[in-house]
Amino acid sequence: MMRKRKIPHTYVIVFYIIIISALLTWIIPGGEYHEVTTGSGESLTSSMEYRQTGSQPQTWELFAAFYKGFVKQAGIIIFILLIGGAFWIMNASRAIDMGIYSFLGFTGRLKQNRVMQHIGVENLIIIMIMVLFSLFGAIFGMSEETIAFVIIMVPLAISMGYDSITGVAMCFVAAGLGFAGAVLNPFTIGIAQGIAGLPLFSGLEYRMFCWLVINIIGIGFVLRYAMRIKKNPRLSPVWENDEYWRKRGNEETEGITSEVTPTAWISFAVLAAGITLFAIFNPLTTLSIGDPTEGSGGSVTLPLVPVLAALFLTGGIVTLRKTLWSYILHLLGFTILFLITGVMGYGWYIMEIATLFFAMGLFAGIAINKGGNDITKLFLEGAADIMPAALIVGLAGGIIVILEEGKIIGTILHSAASSMDNLGETPTMGVMYLIQTFINVFIPSGSAKAALTMPIMAPFSDLIGISRQATVMAFQFGDGFTNMITPTSGVLIGVLGVAKIPYNRWVKWITPLMVILIILGFLLLIPTISMDLNGF
Numbered sequence: 001m002m003r004k005r006k007i008p009h010t011y012v013i014v015f016y017i018i019i020i021s022a023l024l025t026w027i028i029p030g031g032e033y034h035e036v037t038t039g040s041g042e043s044l045t046s047s048m049e050y051r052q053t054g055s056q057p058q059t060w061e062l063f064a065a066f067y068k069g070f071v072k073q074a075g076i077i078i079f080i081l082l083i084g085g086a087f088w089i090m091n092a093s094r095a096i097d098m099g100i101y102s103f104l105g106f107t108g109r110l111k112q113n114r115v116m117q118h119i120g121v122e123n124l125i126i127i128m129i130m131v132l133f134s135l136f137g138a139i140f141g142m143s144e145e146t147i148a149f150v151i152i153m154v155p156l157a158i159s160m161g162y163d164s165i166t167g168v169a170m171c172f173v174a175a176g177l178g179f180a181g182a183v184l185n186p187f188t189i190g191i192a193q194g195i196a197g198l199p200l201f202s203g204l205e206y207r208m209f210c211w212l213v214i215n216i217i218g219i220g221f222v223l224r225y226a227m228r229i230k231k232n233p234r235l236s237p238v239w240e241n242d243e244y245w246r247k248r249g250n251e252e253t254e255g256i257t258s259e260v261t262p263t264a265w266i267s268f269a270v271l272a273a274g275i276t277l278f279a280i281f282n283p284l285t286t287l288s289i290g291d292p293t294e295g296s297g298g299s300v301t302l303p304l305v306p307v308l309a310a311l312f313l314t315g316g317i318v319t320l321r322k323t324l325w326s327y328i329l330h331l332l333g334f335t336i337l338f339l340i341t342g343v344m345g346y347g348w349y350i351m352e353i354a355t356l357f358f359a360m361g362l363f364a365g366i367a368i369n370k371g372g373n374d375i376t377k378l379f380l381e382g383a384a385d386i387m388p389a390a391l392i393v394g395l396a397g398g399i400i401v402i403l404e405e406g407k408i409i410g411t412i413l414h415s416a417a418s419s420m421d422n423l424g425e426t427p428t429m430g431v432m433y434l435i436q437t438f439i440n441v442f443i444p445s446g447s448a449k450a451a452l453t454m455p456i457m458a459p460f461s462d463l464i465g466i467s468r469q470a471t472v473m474a475f476q477f478g479d480g481f482t483n484m485i486t487p488t489s490g491v492l493i494g495v496l497g498v499a500k501i502p503y504n505r506w507v508k509w510i511t512p513l514m515v516i517l518i519i520l521g522f523l524l525l526i527p528t529i530s531m532d533l534n535g536f
Contacts, residue, residue: 433522
């Protein structure tokens with residue numbers, strides 16, 4: 001009898017990719033782009049010039065790449081560990097489970113409505129959640145933040161009769177669709193248009209149309225898959241892996257205490273005092289849509305923190321008079337609201353977000369009457385449970401280290417750009433788009449790729465008669481779609497690790513969507529050449 005071939009572990013797949021990357025440094029000659037400044041005074045201009053360098057074949061550095069990868073991705077690794085520990089403390093109250101059961105009871109009542117029966121309550125929930133996360137991705141570039149939401153969305157999807165892939169799609173894929181169809185994302189559109197010398201966030205109308213089309217296709221794909229899994233859950237490629245989540249969801253809820261302890265009131269009092277002080281020192285919050293450093297993209301100033309503080313105080317008193325788990329959910333809800341406020345109003349990134357969730361975990365532990373030793377034990381258990389996700393992020397960072405130290409990224413980009421000579425407008429746009437898509441495998445950071453590629457692509461587009469706005473869109477699509485599949489993306493690897501989804505099974509699921517989106521991206525680029533669009 002032929003032995004069944006064993007699928008390689010995600011760690012093994014990443015290690016193979018590191019080996020392949022090291023081999024490429026022996027084949028591809030070294031090269032780098034350098035900034036060159038010409039002119040003087042007001043006519044001073046800068047451009048990127050390619051120069052060959054000595055080859056840097058990677059040998060023993062292959063093993064050093066693991067260490068350097070962990071250093072490079074240290075921020076995301078620590079973020080994952082803090083999030084895992086914080087949620088494990090919160091999960092000791094089983095508040096999220098009780099919240100999901102209550103939510104499912106509510107949706108069950110909605111199903112009795114004829115209109116909702118026709119629409120499908122579960123479909124409506126998936127659509128609403130995905131549109132919300134897509135807006136986050138399109139407006140302020142939500143990416144790393146989705147790791148925290150996976151811990152909530154996957155159990156919700158499992159409880160609704162779906163799988164962990166559906167849960168990840170509801171937040172991570174949705175944010176990726178928004179990121180690719182960016183409308184006001186300062187980290188991609190803002191930087192790319194600034195380098196190309198375009199008015200910040202110009203061409204907004206057509207990008208909004210693209211965002212709508214991309215989301216209709218992407219959400220439709222997820223809905224079709226979710227309905228198939230709903231009919232037969234065992235068709236899921238991660239059915240066996242989801243046993244972890246099913247066991248957690250099937251734990252008895254009868255023993256969950258709903259009695260509000262004195263320490264819950266202490267937790268609330270300390271938080272109320274801190275949030276009140278934060279509101280006093282921040283009476284007004286300017287929510288910037290776009291890049292606040294450029295004064296473009298629009299902004300609105302509101303007394304947001306005082307309003308949130310008042311709602312937290314009122315809601316805290318109300319929930320504490322009901323059940324302990326409802327207060328914990330109240331704490332979680334306002335953690336998310338302050339996360340959004342911090343990101344859009346105060347420029348928070350993963351350090352501030354990790355700190356916010358860490359504080360949430362500590363105060364949740366106090367609320368459920370856990371002492372210092374118990375909270376520490378729970379945090380360590382949570383960090384240990386999520387450790388594989390943190391480790392794989394560091395390993396994936398080693399791929400980037402090898403490619404960068406092997407100095408082959410510049411050569412790959414130069415060779416790709418040279419291939420566009422003497423092509424027509426539409427073929428050139430297609431090649432430009434494919435280059436950006438291909439380069440995203442080596443440089444998953446949108447900001448870094450914009451800084452490297454736009455000084456090359458923008459002047460080249462002038463020579464062939466393509467608008468710089470169209471070139472920015474080629475960068476936008478090329479940067480956005482493959483973030484959901486490339487193994488060099490620390491965010492993707494972190495999300496899959498948290499959700500317990502093997503990378504190879506994720507690739508199998510998302511490849512058809514990637515093919516559809518990449519083709520769709522090219523079709524959406526054609527009008528930027530052939531039609532007279534506002535801002536192009």
